[in-house]
Amino acid sequence: MLQKVSVGRKDLNLYRGVVGDELIDEIIDLAKELKGYRFAHINSTPFGGGVAEILASFIPLLQSVGVDIEWRVIFGDRQFFDITKGFHNGLQGADFSLTKQVQERYMGNLLFNARQLPHHYDLITINDPQPAALPYFIPHSKTKWVWRCHIDMAKPNRQVWDFLRPFIEHYHLAIFTMSAFEPPDLDVAIDIITPAIDILSTKNMGMPLDFAKKVIANQGVDIHKPLLLQVSRFDPWKDPMGVVKTYQLIKQEYKGIQLAFVGSMSQDDPQGWQMFADISEASLKDPSIYIFTNVTGVGNLEVNAFQRASTIILQKSIKEGFGLVVSEALWKQTPVVAGKAGGIVLQMHHELGDYLTETIEETAKKVCHLLKNPGLAQELGAIGKKQVMEHFLMPRMIKQELEAYITLLQRSR
Amino acid sequence: MLQKVSVGRKDLNLYRGVVGDELIDEIIDLAKELKGYRFAHINSTPFGGGVAEILASFIPLLQSVGVDIEWRVIFGDRQFFDITKGFHNGLQGADFSLTKQVQERYMGNLLFNARQLPHHYDLITINDPQPAALPYFIPHSKTKWVWRCHIDMAKPNRQVWDFLRPFIEHYHLAIFTMSAFEPPDLDVAIDIITPAIDILSTKNMGMPLDFAKKVIANQGVDIHKPLLLQVSRFDPWKDPMGVVKTYQLIKQEYKGIQLAFVGSMSQDDPQGWQMFADISEASLKDPSIYIFTNVTGVGNLEVNAFQRASTIILQKSIKEGFGLVVSEALWKQTPVVAGKAGGIVLQMHHELGDYLTETIEETAKKVCHLLKNPGLAQELGAIGKKQVMEHFLMPRMIKQELEAYITLLQRSR
Numbered sequence: 001m002l003q004k005v006s007v008g009r010k011d012l013n014l015y016r017g018v019v020g021d022e023l024i025d026e027i028i029d030l031a032k033e034l035k036g037y038r039f040a041h042i043n044s045t046p047f048g049g050g051v052a053e054i055l056a057s058f059i060p061l062l063q064s065v066g067v068d069i070e071w072r073v074i075f076g077d078r079q080f081f082d083i084t085k086g087f088h089n090g091l092q093g094a095d096f097s098l099t100k101q102v103q104e105r106y107m108g109n110l111l112f113n114a115r116q117l118p119h120h121y122d123l124i125t126i127n128d129p130q131p132a133a134l135p136y137f138i139p140h141s142k143t144k145w146v147w148r149c150h151i152d153m154a155k156p157n158r159q160v161w162d163f164l165r166p167f168i169e170h171y172h173l174a175i176f177t178m179s180a181f182e183p184p185d186l187d188v189a190i191d192i193i194t195p196a197i198d199i200l201s202t203k204n205m206g207m208p209l210d211f212a213k214k215v216i217a218n219q220g221v222d223i224h225k226p227l228l229l230q231v232s233r234f235d236p237w238k239d240p241m242g243v244v245k246t247y248q249l250i251k252q253e254y255k256g257i258q259l260a261f262v263g264s265m266s267q268d269d270p271q272g273w274q275m276f277a278d279i280s281e282a283s284l285k286d287p288s289i290y291i292f293t294n295v296t297g298v299g300n301l302e303v304n305a306f307q308r309a310s311t312i313i314l315q316k317s318i319k320e321g322f323g324l325v326v327s328e329a330l331w332k333q334t335p336v337v338a339g340k341a342g343g344i345v346l347q348m349h350h351e352l353g354d355y356l357t358e359t360i361e362e363t364a365k366k367v368c369h370l371l372k373n374p375g376l377a378q379e380l381g382a383i384g385k386k387q388v389m390e391h392f393l394m395p396r397m398i399k400q401e402l403e404a405y406i407t408l409l410q411r412s413r
Numbered sequence: 414m415l416q417k418v419s420v421g422r423k424d425l426n427l428y429r430g431v432v433g434d435e436l437i438d439e440i441i442d443l444a445k446e447l448k449g450y451r452f453a454h455i456n457s458t459p460f461g462g463g464v465a466e467i468l469a470s471f472i473p474l475l476q477s478v479g480v481d482i483e484w485r486v487i488f489g490d491r492q493f494f495d496i497t498k499g500f501h502n503g504l505q506g507a508d509f510s511l512t513k514q515v516q517e518r519y520m521g522n523l524l525f526n527a528r529q530l531p532h533h534y535d536l537i538t539i540n541d542p543q544p545a546a547l548p549y550f551i552p553h554s555k556t557k558w559v560w561r562c563h564i565d566m567a568k569p570n571r572q573v574w575d576f577l578r579p580f581i582e583h584y585h586l587a588i589f590t591m592s593a594f595e596p597p598d599l600d601v602a603i604d605i606i607t608p609a610i611d612i613l614s615t616k617n618m619g620m621p622l623d624f625a626k627k628v629i630a631n632q633g634v635d636i637h638k639p640l641l642l643q644v645s646r647f648d649p650w651k652d653p654m655g656v657v658k659t660y661q662l663i664k665q666e667y668k669g670i671q672l673a674f675v676g677s678m679s680q681d682d683p684q685g686w687q688m689f690a691d692i693s694e695a696s697l698k699d700p701s702i703y704i705f706t707n708v709t710g711v712g713n714l715e716v717n718a719f720q721r722a723s724t725i726i727l728q729k730s731i732k733e734g735f736g737l738v739v740s741e742a743l744w745k746q747t748p749v750v751a752g753k754a755g756g757i758v759l760q761m762h763h764e765l766g767d768y769l770t771e772t773i774e775e776t777a778k779k780v781c782h783l784l785k786n787p788g789l790a791q792e793l794g795a796i797g798k799k800q801v802m803e804h805f806l807m808p809r810m811i812k813q814e815l816e817a818y819i820t821l822l823q824r825s826r
Contacts (some may be wrong), residue, residue: 006696049708056709059631075606121565144422202715211624215714218615220421220473283419290421296460296469297677299712301628302615340531 002116005046005071010060013394014200019395022353027395030402031065037122037409039069041148044130046073048266049233050195050324051127055392058401059199070116074131076248080109084130089131089182092319097185098159111137119143123405132352133167141294144408147171150195150321153183153344172408177343191404194346195322197331203300204328207308214377215305216260219298221290225256226371229310231303231328234275236395237319237340240386241275242360244282244289246316249364251288254371256341260261260290260310262303265381276356289322312370316363317341327392335377337366347392351383415529418459418484423473425808427613432808440808443815444478450535450822452482454561457497457543459486461679462646463608463737464540464563467806470611470807471814485530487544493522497543503573504542504566504596505732511572524550532556539584548581557821560584563608563734565755566596585821590735590756599629604817608735608757609810610744610801616713616742617813620721628718629673632711634703638669639784642723643742644716647676649689650732652752654688655773657695657702659729662777667784673703673723675716679745721745725783725790729776730754740805743797750779760805764796 003055015022040058048396050214059071076084083106090096114137125146126134135145147168151163153176161183174188177195197204213223221227228247231240240261245257261279265272276293278306284290292306307313313329314336324341329336330347338344340356348356355370370377429437440483454472456464472484490498496519503509527550538559539547553819566574566589581587581601588604589595595603610617627634643661646722647649652676660672666689674692678685684762689706696702705711705719720726726742728751735756742749743760751757754768761769768783783790 004697006693006704009635009700010631010633026636053710154649200631202628203629203710206629207624211620214618215615217620218613220423222422264708266708280419291419294707294710295677295679297466297616297707297713297716299715300710301709301714301718302712303710305714338616 001073002042002074002113002325003046005055005059005073007056007060007063007071008056009064010198010200011064012061012398013064015393018199019389019393023395023399026154027173027399027402028065030399031062031067032386034067034402034409037068038120038404039071039123039125039405041125041135042072042074042131043127044074044076044081046071048264050322052196053203053324054382055127057201059392061198061398062402074110074113074134076109076113076130079105087129087160087164088151090157091164092151093155093157096157096160098163103163107133110134112302120408123409125175129164130162137355138240142211145171145173145186146404146408147174149174149176149181152178152181152319152321153187154180156183157295172411173404175404181342191400192398193400193404194392195324195343196392196394197324197327198394201300203304204331205206205304207301209302209308212308215302216309216374219292219302220345221258221260221292221309222256223309223335225258226254226311227258227260227309228312228313228314229262229306230258230316230366231262231307231325232315232317233269234261234265234272234279236271236275237310237317237361239316239318240279242363246314246360246363248368248399249360250367250371253368257371258290260287260292260306260400262292262298263304303328304332307334309316309333312337312367314363314367315339315344316357317344320344327388330381331388331392333378334383335370335380336384337363337370349385349387352380352387355380415455415485415487415526416467418472418482420469420476420485420802422477423470423611423613425474425475425811426477428806428808431612431802432806433701436665436808436812440695440812440815441478443812443819444475444480445478445824446819447815448819450481451533452480452536452538452818453483453488453534453611454540455544455547456484456539456540457487457489457494459484461677466609466616466737470614472806474611474811477814487523487547489522489527489543494516494543495567496517499576500542500573501564503570505564505579506568509570509573510522511576514699516576520546523547530787536822538588538814543576544549545577546701548583549580558584558586559817559821560587562587562589562594563752565732565734567593567596585824586817587707588817591759594755603711606810606817607805608737609758609805609807610737610740611807612744614713615646616715616717620714620717622721625718625721628715629722632703632705634671634673634722635669636722639667639724640671640673640722641725642673642675642719643727644675644720644738645728645730646682647678647692648675648683649684649688650730652729652731653692655776656726656727656729659727659773659776660702662773663780663784666781669701670784671701671703672747673705675711675719677684677707683695684790704826716741720747723747725750725780727776727780728749728752729756730757733757736760740801744801744805746791746794746798748783748793749797750776750783752776759817761779762800762801763794765800769791786810 086096123144317339320342499509536557730752733755
């Protein structure tokens, strides 16, 4: 029912100490220009995944400087979300059978949502394919429509894309994470805005290293031995079983090595639970493999501790929209070895780029190299933090989004 | 499939600094007496609720002193868990329709589990009603069977209890949380052991108050105004809507008061999601009501921070097995106002007993009294910590359980 999402309070001014006054003052000036306009972001879920995580910070940070912005989630039945999961994979190139029935179910759900959408918004940003057809059902509104796409659409499944493209061409602007993600034949104004992390959230806030070590020790990890960590959903695109194999290769050289997975499980994800079961089995056979999830109470603050206290962080993705965890890890000065995929590449420039890998063997080799050279690992950590500071903090993204809003709203005057 | 649960490592010796050497040495001596015996705990779920939380500490702590103990969970289909939820409520006095079909489905599921249970265990503790009939299907084993009941069975639904009682009478011992929980007509040896908390877990470990305050500030809470907190599932027995009403009463006197709920959501709990939606709605109307859950990444370490940084903790239960959160809160020296129900009464003796309440009005009155008298609140916090230290820490419970095992095993020699 296009439910509004309740977000807590945040304060952008707290970023002055991090990014300096100039950027925050610029944002406040932009916010003033937007006085009187009403904004909304719409996506498919209030929690789970990077988009919800970004909005949970982005929305209240904007509210704190006076922008009138709300966050709403669409309502859909079970079949609808099965279909949009298919779309999501299809837009990334996977097969999908787009029957007449599927099309009708998708449109029926969005028509239902469209009828409930209040008409007072001046600009609405729709995130990802699930609610993408909404504007189509509100043809005569004065609202400016922005489509914010977080996935790699360079080689979409033709059938899915041919179906969705006309809906997307109803938008005034489409925003992608990187140019390489644009579909080949989209006739809409395009902007590129890279996602960012909120370093004042519990996931990224400062934490004494001693405390972080105590936290992971209390979770049963031996803090006197090296620890590899992958933080991610249990999803084939994140290749968790590849991580286990990488670890087993490394273990041939480093007997004491440990591996932890921290993942969040979602309600409706049988595939995720199956992968969780597979890794649990590996962990029963090898007590140096740990697996932690939100269902046993491991939350953002524990993730923060794990990212700080780990020796090396893996993000062995095969396909990746952005991969917020990479910036999260680098912000904490922990070196990262990651899959050469999607937005991860953006986050690992220069020296860090040497630690982008494509195979299990290569990943194991890079990890061993860092284990052998702790000075180098430390150096990479410091470089990583600097890169995140320059490119991947929330205020930079907020400024770009507000500029995009202003351009769009002025165009219509 | 009676899956083994993978538990991390813990070390009971770390409790020496908390409870002293004597108790830990006693436990180590008991563990030596149990050398060569094999133990298991069986329950219905590896996570969610107090039993799983206790076992997640109890099992690895015992393993750390050489006890050969494992944790297994039964497998059941969806109908089975609907039935056992009915049994659970029925044993606490609720209505339940015990058809022939229900009985057969329950027994069929447990027969299936019984066939998969390895035979090498010397003593098995079965937790709560879900797996209670297991021993019935393993009639000629040499295993000693203990039934650990965590719920209040003083006034069970007659039909449910008449069905389950013969299964329970197959046990060598039944352990209850308090005498008042015993059913009226059970012909089995009985022991009383109170649950306990693990203060070395991330939920309860030491944390600087400054850090705890930063954590809750980053969640959007105003740390300069008083905060009420209830940590619990969204379950009618925990009366979350009663908590909202209590808060609204208090707000008439204390305009700045804030209320936070921290709860964990489980997969399969439509009632819980409905209550969550109701409170979310209240929170949209009143920005001083906050609601946090595991699905948005709020985990044990955040709970720890919230329990430390709150002004007063509520546990407005109407029915309660034990209520671990009460001891958790008191351990952190935060005063508690709680429902006069079940095991909560055990945890709030003497001066603390004045803060056991039975109505919304009474609860609001007690909270206001503490808000008016911060010195008194602090005093109660200190008394609470002392009581938890004396009665509700994990080593005390471990010692009692091991003594019970020894008594049972010796009886058979």
